[in-house]
Amino acid sequence: MKLRLPKEARYRLKHPLGKLFESTYEAVDYLKTVDLEWLVTVGDVVTAKILEVGLKPDIAIVDLKVMRSPADEDLRKIIENYSVRSVKVHNPASHITTELVNAIRTAAPPLKIFVDGEEDLATLPAVLFAPNESVVLYGQPKKGLVLIKVSRKKKDKFKKILELFEPEQD
Template identity: 35%
Template sequence: MKIPLGILIPENQTSKNEIQKYLSENSYIITVGDRTTEKMIDFDLIPSLQIIDGQEKREKRIPPKLKNAIELTVDNPPAEITSQSISVIKKAFTMKSPVRIFVNGEEDLLVLPVCVHAPENAVVLYGQPHEGLVIVKITPEIRNKVQTLLDLME
């Protein structure tokens, strides 16, 4: 995931106003990563789906606080995308938001199945280490590009 799937907002320009430029009124906001999720909650832009693993740059951390989220848990080893993870992501999209998926293992690559299975009005946000925040508007083009990446990984 060295190449961002969407628009990269540099770390020093990541603000609520900057992020809102890429959101519509009914955007289904999805965050992947503890720091990204925490940042969005702090901006009062509550993600409909949050995928976290209780770590940041491989260091344990306290998960972002959020009341009233439905919590799901899944095992997903580093550098993998398990079929269980894909099933839980699909299930999360059918539930009343906010939904939080806590990953035992690593959540980084789960950006890919999220982009394939997300609803039409979805915007996915994830961190690009040492660079900033990536914002991906889900379009048919993004779905096809990501599906091709997933097919190459099998």
């Protein structure tokens, strides 16, 4: 089973789902002021930037692509050199697969999840399954990093977003 985001619902995800930071350093400065359960990064650029400043994500979800093109060698090396256990899952564009959800839901940090397909929508299950007081970071193309502080209220909001998705058979 997998869920597909219909074209008519995509506008709901075009705007930041949390606090937008225009620079990595602003986001890192903020992260240093809060106690976190987990730090979850979604996306290659965000993950690499967080690793470059010395932070270690509890869960890093990547697809080795940037804007649907292969990530450059430097970015790939930063991600690949983050030496933690990893799993590979399949997740096509505009979908959330059971395989991706299960990898996030059962994650024992630290963990890298390599997505064969696209990881863009992984933010939704990451928020749903990360413990409260965790932070999920993802990139907002051409704008910056979006930081979501996980709470019961955020989880409820993200469940409502998932209701827009349509179920499909694998």
